[in-house]
Amino acid sequence: MLRQREDYVSGQELCDRLAVSRTAVWKAIGALRESGYVISSQPHKGYRLEETPDILSKSEIESRMQTRWLGRNVVYFDETDSTNTQAKRLAERGAAEGTLVVADMQTGGKGRRGRSWRQSPGEMIAMTFLLRPAFSPDKASMLTLLAAHSTADAIEKLTGLPAQIKWPNDIVINARKAVGILTEMSLSVEQGSIDYVVVGIGINVNTRDFPKKLADTATSLYLESGSRVGRSGLIAETMRRFEPAYARFLETEDLTGIQDDYNERLVSRDREVRVLDPKGAYTGISRGIDRLGELRVEREDGSIVNVYAGEVSVRGLYGYV
Amino acid sequence: MLRQREDYVSGQELCDRLAVSRTAVWKAIGALRESGYVISSQPHKGYRLEETPDILSKSEIESRMQTRWLGRNVVYFDETDSTNTQAKRLAERGAAEGTLVVADMQTGGKGRRGRSWRQSPGEMIAMTFLLRPAFSPDKASMLTLLAAHSTADAIEKLTGLPAQIKWPNDIVINARKAVGILTEMSLSVEQGSIDYVVVGIGINVNTRDFPKKLADTATSLYLESGSRVGRSGLIAETMRRFEPAYARFLETEDLTGIQDDYNERLVSRDREVRVLDPKGAYTGISRGIDRLGELRVEREDGSIVNVYAGEVSVRGLYGYV
Numbered sequence: 001m002l003r004q005r006e007d008y009v010s011g012q013e014l015c016d017r018l019a020v021s022r023t024a025v026w027k028a029i030g031a032l033r034e035s036g037y038v039i040s041s042q043p044h045k046g047y048r049l050e051e052t053p054d055i056l057s058k059s060e061i062e063s064r065m066q067t068r069w070l071g072r073n074v075v076y077f078d079e080t081d082s083t084n085t086q087a088k089r090l091a092e093r094g095a096a097e098g099t100l101v102v103a104d105m106q107t108g109g110k111g112r113r114g115r116s117w118r119q120s121p122g123e124m125i126a127m128t129f130l131l132r133p134a135f136s137p138d139k140a141s142m143l144t145l146l147a148a149h150s151t152a153d154a155i156e157k158l159t160g161l162p163a164q165i166k167w168p169n170d171i172v173i174n175a176r177k178a179v180g181i182l183t184e185m186s187l188s189v190e191q192g193s194i195d196y197v198v199v200g201i202g203i204n205v206n207t208r209d210f211p212k213k214l215a216d217t218a219t220s221l222y223l224e225s226g227s228r229v230g231r232s233g234l235i236a237e238t239m240r241r242f243e244p245a246y247a248r249f250l251e252t253e254d255l256t257g258i259q260d261d262y263n264e265r266l267v268s269r270d271r272e273v274r275v276l277d278p279k280g281a282y283t284g285i286s287r288g289i290d291r292l293g294e295l296r297v298e299r300e301d302g303s304i305v306n307v308y309a310g311e312v313s314v315r316g317l318y319g320y321v
Numbered sequence: 322m323l324r325q326r327e328d329y330v331s332g333q334e335l336c337d338r339l340a341v342s343r344t345a346v347w348k349a350i351g352a353l354r355e356s357g358y359v360i361s362s363q364p365h366k367g368y369r370l371e372e373t374p375d376i377l378s379k380s381e382i383e384s385r386m387q388t389r390w391l392g393r394n395v396v397y398f399d400e401t402d403s404t405n406t407q408a409k410r411l412a413e414r415g416a417a418e419g420t421l422v423v424a425d426m427q428t429g430g431k432g433r434r435g436r437s438w439r440q441s442p443g444e445m446i447a448m449t450f451l452l453r454p455a456f457s458p459d460k461a462s463m464l465t466l467l468a469a470h471s472t473a474d475a476i477e478k479l480t481g482l483p484a485q486i487k488w489p490n491d492i493v494i495n496a497r498k499a500v501g502i503l504t505e506m507s508l509s510v511e512q513g514s515i516d517y518v519v520v521g522i523g524i525n526v527n528t529r530d531f532p533k534k535l536a537d538t539a540t541s542l543y544l545e546s547g548s549r550v551g552r553s554g555l556i557a558e559t560m561r562r563f564e565p566a567y568a569r570f571l572e573t574e575d576l577t578g579i580q581d582d583y584n585e586r587l588v589s590r591d592r593e594v595r596v597l598d599p600k601g602a603y604t605g606i607s608r609g610i611d612r613l614g615e616l617r618v619e620r621e622d623g624s625i626v627n628v629y630a631g632e633v634s635v636r637g638l639y640g641y642v
Binding site for chain 2: 265
């Protein structure tokens with residue numbers, strides 16, 4: 001209520017709306033102040049929220065959510081093994097589409113090659129949302145691109161930083177990785193139908209230090225912008241952008257809705273890339289994604305190869321020269 | 322111990338081996354008799370297991386298991402929503418490969434088109450085992466065929482019934498369905514790697530009655546053979562056959578190990594089938610599976626079409642004329 005009003009709310013109104021006693025309101029205000037919220041109070045006017053600390057909690061995140069269905073139900077952990085794993089467990093228990101798992105710390109988070117690290121409280125966002133789409137499993141890889149695009153937009157909106165995308169699933173700021181995305185899916189093999197998809201997004205938000213072996217390739221929004229970023233707001237902004245992009249995706253079942261914007265953000269665009277194809281590595285020039293999310297790579301002879309999976313290194317990025 | 326010995330085991334030996342008192346042995350024998358086990362006792366000789374009731378329990382199933390790793394750890398439920406769902410929940414919690422979930426009754430079991438029914442205690446087997454293979458997700462559909470084959474073999478061994486396979490995932494006895502198999506998979510979309518696969522097998526064992534709408538198309542081992550079948554033994558026999566077949570599958574990554582036997586059991590073999598292709602239905606003659614598990618259908622013009630998914634009706638089966 002304090003956040004919605006953005007002005008004084010009288011103690012009596014809080015009592016009436018919440019159907020609790022004056023003492024209960026005092027206690028709740030005290031608890032919020034204890035958590036770091038700055039709340040001023042004036043006789044005859046009531047309480048006003050002056051400042052919000054960067055804490056993550058179910059109510060903090062839900063109170064900022066502006067979506068229709070995505071992220072309206074938040075399951076929050078101070079610490080968990082992996083928000084993807086938690087989301088999959090919830091999915092197996094019948095959790096509703098749109099359920100959002102958020103953790104302040106992740107102890108078993110994994111990057112693409114099983115790289116894992118552990119950040120301190122307040123530094124990162126680990127978030128995973130649950131979808132139950134009716135489209136066929138071969139379309140699921142496009143969700144990663146959709147999520148990367150929404151996250152990059154949200155970061156740029158809230159920080160002004162130039163968020164670029166390293167196809168298919170990383171976000172890079174000034175040539176260092178700030179975001180990783182991991183999409184996992186459960187499907188029925190005979191029916192060829194998706195049971196559920198979880199899309200996990202890990203964002204280095206307020207991280208100040210990285211282990212030495214990551215320092216050249218990893219960064220955080222704080223390190224790039226010089227100021228701390230409110231994590232609940234960033235979560236809500238990402239969800240607010242993903243929801244309509246996903247609605248459009250469900251209509252077209254391809255990426256026409258974001259293709260041009262995605263390619264604008266593509267860090268490899270018109271740059272040399274090295275494709276680690278299992279049948280043999282080759283180099284070429286990245287010409288952007290097509291509407292199915294495959295990366296179009298122009299080879300030396302002018303032919304275009306569509307890359308749909310696997311490792312693609314970008315010359316000049318992450319130490320590849 | 323009683324089952325392994327198949328003869329009298331002295332009370333003293335039971336005390337010594339289990340490191341318990343004589344009273345504890347009496348109590349345990351009493352509890353087993355209470356559950357329906359027929360155990361004879363003779364002075365100076367001890368106890369002998371004469372007859373085992375068809376009860377399912379963790380220890381009953383595990384005591385019959387002759388495998389190396391598959392089904393050695395049994396998670397048993399008197400009743401559960403679905404053993405596939407339970408197995409997936411366990412998988413998300415890190416359960417070991419080979420874990421076997423068994424239920425006496427399934428309340429949320431689903432067939433291919435969402436058909437569900439509910440049987441009485443003692444009638445069916447619902448079992449699901451967990452695999453964590455390293456092969457690529459496109460190979461997973463072959464596991465269904467592998468499981469169908471092992472189950473058909475086990476049924477024929479224990480009952481003498483002619484167990485035929487309706488490609489890809491049903492077992493048919495005398496033109497009625499007795500077994501359904503449902504394989505589900507969880508995978509990482511970016512990495513294209515399998516997290517885990519669960520293979521669920523539902524067997525109508527001792528069912529005496531089916532709902533009217535199923536009576537023409539469904540049957541049970543009891544109805545076909547006229548005698549009750551011990552369910553723990555059937556579970557163990559199925560696992561005993563699947564384990565080596567799976568080992569061979571891991572080597573070849575195709576079905577060469579079972580292809581000929583599978584085709585021997587194929588109910589549609591050299592019969593007319595109707596393929597409900599999304600692009601248009603057509604009829605042809607089923608010529609058996611290839612080594613990738615696809616059904617080879619000969620069309621009128623003599624050409625062979627490979628069917629890899631979707632509904633295939635067999636003329637003369639389940640009311641298709």
